[in-house]
Amino acid sequence: MHKGWTVSPAVTVPCPSQRSRSQNIVPCTVSQLLAAEQVDETFRICDVEISQVTVVGIVRHAEKAPTNILYKVDDMTAAPMDVRQWVDTDEAGGENVVVPPGTYVKVAGHLRSFQNKKSLVAFKIMPLENMNEFTTHILEIVNAHMMLRKNLMSASRVPQSFSSTGISDMGGYRGGGSLPVNGLTAYQSQVLNLIKSCHVPEGMSLQDLKQQLHSMSMPTIKQAVEFLSSEGHIYSTVDDDHYKSTDAE
Amino acid sequence: PLDVAEEPKSTQYSGEIHPSGKFIVLTDGLGKHTTVELSEPLDEEISGVIEVVGRVTNQATIMCASFVQFREDKSAFDLELYNEALKIIQEFHEYFPFGTGMNT
Numbered sequence: 001m002h003k004g005w006t007v008s009p010a011v012t013v014p015c016p017s018q019r020s021r022s023q024n025i026v027p028c029t030v031s032q033l034l035a036a037e038q039v040d041e042t043f044r045i046c047d048v049e050i051s052q053v054t055v056v057g058i059v060r061h062a063e064k065a066p067t068n069i070l071y072k073v074d075d076m077t078a079a080p081m082d083v084r085q086w087v088d089t090d091e092a093g094g095e096n097v098v099v100p101p102g103t104y105v106k107v108a109g110h111l112r113s114f115q116n117k118k119s120l121v122a123f124k125i126m127p128l129e130n131m132n133e134f135t136t137h138i139l140e141i142v143n144a145h146m147m148l149r150k151n152l153m154s155a156s157r158v159p160q161s162f163s164s165t166g167i168s169d170m171g172g173y174r175g176g177g178s179l180p181v182n183g184l185t186a187y188q189s190q191v192l193n194l195i196k197s198c199h200v201p202e203g204m205s206l207q208d209l210k211q212q213l214h215s216m217s218m219p220t221i222k223q224a225v226e227f228l229s230s231e232g233h234i235y236s237t238v239d240d241d242h243y244k245s246t247d248a249e
Numbered sequence: 250p251l252d253v254a255e256e257p258k259s260t261q262y263s264g265e266i267h268p269s270g271k272f273i274v275l276t277d278g279l280g281k282h283t284t285v286e287l288s289e290p291l292d293e294e295i296s297g298v299i300e301v302v303g304r305v306t307n308q309a310t311i312m313c314a315s316f317v318q319f320r321e322d323k324s325a326f327d328l329e330l331y332n333e334a335l336k337i338i339q340e341f342h343e344y345f346p347f348g349t350g351m352n353t
Contacts, residue, residue, distance in 0.1 A: 031346045058317060076302065078348040102317060130324040131298070138334045138345070145344040 007189055024201065025052040025108060026148070027140040031077035033111055034118055043111050048148040055081070055107045055120065056128070056137040062098050071125070073107055082119035083107050104128040106137065151199050184228075189218060191224040195234050196245040203237045203244035275301070284310040298326045 028050065036043040036050060043050050057075030068087055068242065074080035099105055109122035128134060194212055199203040209221050216224075225243060228234045234243040270290030275283050285301055295318060303313040319326050338345040 028344060033350050035346065077346065082345045092286075102318075104319075129320070131319040131321065131326045132324060132330070134319075135327065138338060142337055142341045142344045146341065149344075183299045 006119065010047055024050075025143050026050045026119060027137055028053045028055060028075075029141060030057065030075050030079075030081045030125055032145070033080050033081065033120070033143040036111065037119070037151075038113050043113070045145070046149060047152055047196075048145065051110060053111055053120070054137070055083075055109075057107075058079075058133055059101045059103050059105055062101055064072055064098050069106075071099065071107075071122075075107065082117075082120050083109065083125070084119060085122045090100050099125060099127055104131065104134060106133065147199070179238075185224075187220060188224045190216070191221060192228055192233055192245065195228075195243050196247065197248065198244070199238075203242045206241045206245075275299075285313050285316075286310060287313045287316075297321055298328060 011013060026048075028045070032045050033055070036045045038044075055075060057073040057080070059071050060074045060080045061070075061072040063070045066087075069085045071083040071085070072080035073083045104127065106124075106126045106128060107120060107122050108124040108126075109120040112119050112121055130182060161186065180245060191209060193206045193211060198208075205224065206218070209225075210218055212215070213221060217243065225234065229243065232246060234245050236242060237244055250334050270292070271287050273285045273287065273291075275285055285303065298319040298321065301311055301313050301316045302320060303311040305317075306312055
């Protein structure tokens with residue numbers, strides 16, 4: 001089985017995860033983050049799993065402590081959100097300059113919840129130099145959430161046909177240009193179609209497949225996945241539980 | 250009629266400040282004018298794009314709670330595009346929620 005990695009500007013994959021985890025950076029409003037439901041270690045906004053997010057807003061407050069800077073960032077969809085940026089105490093200044101209140105910033109970070117209060121731990125806080133990025137962020141939020149929810153809905157229907165639109169440039173094992181319908185059992189076709197319809201960079205997990213395919217047992221799904229992988233129709237991504245199709249739609 | 254508590258409205262300063270400095274008449278990208286009453290008079294001239302946060306009154310003016318000037322030192326702000334984006338978030342409000350207790 002050939003392992004491939006998918007890297008795109010929106011994805012950071014620091015290390016293989018043992019659990020099914022969204023590795024996208026999803027642009028969000030503060031109101032969406034506050035509304036996200038937490039199940040164990042994961043957050044979901046309307047069934048879309050989120051972890052790393054970007055938020056654009058105005059700094060209302062900045063408080064510097066020895067190890068971190070605490071900002072309150074306001075995007076006016078809800079009350080200002082706490083954003084904590086850890087300061088690298090080894091760095092000789094410069095890297096972590098406090099952003100003054102009244103500045104519009106783009107924050108990239110992880111969503112956290114502690115005692116029912118949500119906050120962000122930022123790995124990047126960038127003052128906006130071009131305010132059109134504010135407009136862009138608004139549009140990206142609508143687009144991202146719409147696409148993510150659509151992907152969840154379309155993955156739950158088994159597609160009737162699959163297209164062969166050519167080889168996707170994903171760096172994985174490259175299968176043939178067109179997929180023969182013959183040679184695949186009904187189970188294998190179903191699994192393959194679901195994997196093909198998934199547009200999330202880390203692909204579809206075995207757990208996702210089990211959720212969508214109620215009639216198939218996990219051993220049957222695993223068998224189908226192993227066959228498809230050995231034939232080159234799919235390849236594993238972040239770990240042996242996640243797969244993407246070699247033919248992208 | 251909209252009953253909005255704190256709705257951010259981004260409008261472009263059209264160059265008309267009342268002599269007292271307490272009122273500004275703003276023009277949005279579509280040529281509509283809105284009067285904004287400031288909590289304190291302006292102490293200096295401003296120009297460019299400002300974002301006003303405030304309350305809409307019965308007379309369809311805005312009582313300004315705060316405002317911020319968009320920086321345009323590196324790039325001009327595309328106000329028409331911003332207004333298009335506002336229309337999109339109104340149309341697709343399920344993907345861009347405003348906080349509870351507000352009607353948009």
